[in-house]
Amino acid sequence: MAKQDIILPIKGKNNILITSALPYVNNVPHLGNVVGSVLSADVYSRFSKLRGRPTLYICGTDEYGTATETKALETKQTPQELCDEFHLKHKEVYDWFEIAFDHFGRTTTKKQTEIAQDIFLKLHKNGYLEERTTRQPYCESHQSFLADRFVEGTCPKCQYDDARGDQCDKCGSLLDPFELINPHCKIDGATPVPRDTTHIFLRLDKSQPDIEKWFTKSSEEGAWPQNGISITKSWLDKGLEGRSITRDLKWGTPIPLDGYEKKVLYVWFDACIGYPSITANYTDEWEQWWRNPEEVKLYQFMGKDNVPFHTVIFPGSQLGTGDKWTMLNHLSTTEYLNYENGKFSKSRGVGVFGDGAKETGIPASVWRYYLLANRPETGDTQFEWKSFIAANNSELLNNFGNFVNRVIKFINAKLDGAVPEFSPDYKGDDFDAAAVIADINETLSSYVADMEAVKLRSGLKRVMELSAKGNLLLQGRVDNANLTNSPERTRTVLGIAINLVYLLASLSSPYMPSTGASIAEQVNAPLLTIPDSFNPQALSAGHKIGTAAYLFTRIDDKKEKEWREKYGGTQASRLAEEEAKAKKAADKARDKERKAARKAQKAEEEAKGKTGETTDLPLRGKVAEEQAPPPAAAP
Ligand SMILES: [Zn+2]
Ligand SMILES: [Zn+2]
DSSP states (O other): OOGGGOOOOOTTSOEEEEEEOOOBTTSOOBHHHIIIIIIHHHHHHHHHHHTTOOEEEEEEEBOOSHHHHHHHHHHTSOHHHHHHHHHHHHHHHHHHTTOOOSEEEESSSHHHHHHHHHHHHHHHHTTOEEEEEEEEEEETTTTEEOOGGGEEEEOTTTOOTTEESSBOTTTOOBOOGGGSEEEEETTTOOOOEEEEEEEEEEOHHHHHHHHHHHHHHHHHHTTOOHHHHHHHHHHHHHOOOOEEOEESOSSSOBOOSTTOTTOEEOHHHHGGGHHHHHHHHHOTTTHHHHTOTTTEEEEEEEEGGGHHIIIIIHHHHHHHHTSOOOOEEEEEEEOOEEETTBOOBTTTTBSOBTTHHHHTTOOHHHHHHHHHHTOOSSSOEEEOHHHHHHIIIIIIIIIIIHHHHHHHHHHHHHSTTBOOOOOTTOEETTEEHHHHHHHHHHHHHHHHHHHHTTOHHHHHHHHHHHHHHHHHHHTTTSSHHHHHHSHHHHHHHHHHHHHHHHHHHHHHTTTOHHHHHHHHHHHTSOOOOOOSSOOTTSSOTTOBOOOOOOSOOOOOTTHHHHHHHHHBOOHHHHHHHHHHHHHHHHHHHHHHHHHHHHHHHHHHHHHHTOOOOOTTSOHHHHHHHHOOOOOSOOO
16 A cells, blocks of 8 residues: 555544454354444444544454364364465455455464564563463363363253353353363364463453553443443453463464463454554554554444453553553444344354355345344344345335435436525425425434444434435425426425435445445535535535436345245255254263263172273263362363
């Protein structure tokens, strides 16, 4: 990028730095991932730019960590090859959704190592790090320590047989991997053994007072949403503890300490550092954005599961360095988008993943509209094909598209394509121009207020309200008869209407960039800077508009069935799932049988006074019984 195109903050201006949670690289994103952070951040970034502010939007793929290393083992690639492949896949999906990152980078870079190690060493120097020895599950079969969620087994609380070492998805209990009954390695099924390992812990307990002080101020000033506040509060109320920030892995940022050559930084300590490091790969002047809290406001977008990393761990790391940092000002969190009353599932082919949206042939603007109108801001929401089609046909086409199209067409057909001359003070024939303009202004003010507060659903509603008002304005006032009988009123109505169309180009553009661009082309003027009040003569009398083009096309209701079948999981995948379930149940029954047999044998041997090994019995059960009681929870 040419140096003059680099976006930097300008002293004295309202400079906005935007991040969306870095998507993890080892999977293609689904619609819920898209709306949760990248799309929402994109809307705000586009809005902020249209308000004339220096705005930088940074994102990238989060590439280090166990999950990548493990997946690369499965796909027989190097972790780097896997990341290269998926980084591109992510980029393609976001490009199609018209996400306008200023830079889409990645975490596996030299800058990441430099910045992460610098933060690490400063925390070390300032006494925020300490070494602790913990006991971790180790898989002797593939010779590696196992992250908690790579240990699977039966939940000791509710007996669910598919619990993970960190959590049971059925009863929600937080678990320690050693608590699981019949624990096994997710990768090869071997039984993990406990093994000691030494790690570095970040002393969040020591940072707690500073984090609390910062949180109180930032959450108030930035008007954080309720879920962000309560998640952070619950962490602080429980009392922060030291958290391990290193892992026994190869694929990660190296640790700049002697004796730690075989370990790397934990991906969650590392991931948030990706924001400054990706910015550093965008410009050498990255510190103008990241070490400039007086001049820069930081807006961060994420799903609610990412909140503590952005409101506790990363701020704790920043504060502990003693350096000056731009810190989170406005937090935007979302709940979950579900798919047709269920969950998105890649393995079962349920939901729209990767380029699935593109395959429908429906333009990105319609997808963006639907996802943002259903953005899970205060609770979970649903993706449903029926309402997706209804949104296109009745909201976009009948309301929004119809208004724009009628005005452009009529002016071209009857007024020679020129904006009519009129007075905004016109009053007559049961029509009061000033009242109509005041009404538009009121909705515009609400739009601006909503957008400034990052209430994106509500902002989009205002756009639709304005086009509905436009339709009402035209109703019974714009046709040949009116043009002959009531020429002044008709010109006034059309003058206001074409300027409302022009305003809508800008207001809709953050949500539907192609639509906004098409309207701008149809009125033959560049997008307006989003104003605080409506100027009904922004396009002045005599301005020649362009030709009409359809913004949206009708979707046949029959498509609902077709798409639902296509994206609802195939018959084969459903069958495979049933089979896997049955197999699991059979395995479980067999395990039980063996255990019972072993007990019986043991009893028999004891009765005979023998102490022989019982080698023919499953290792899994044996180690589980020999295992020491679970150690204190390691995060
Ligand atoms: Zn293993
Ligand atoms: Zn459970």
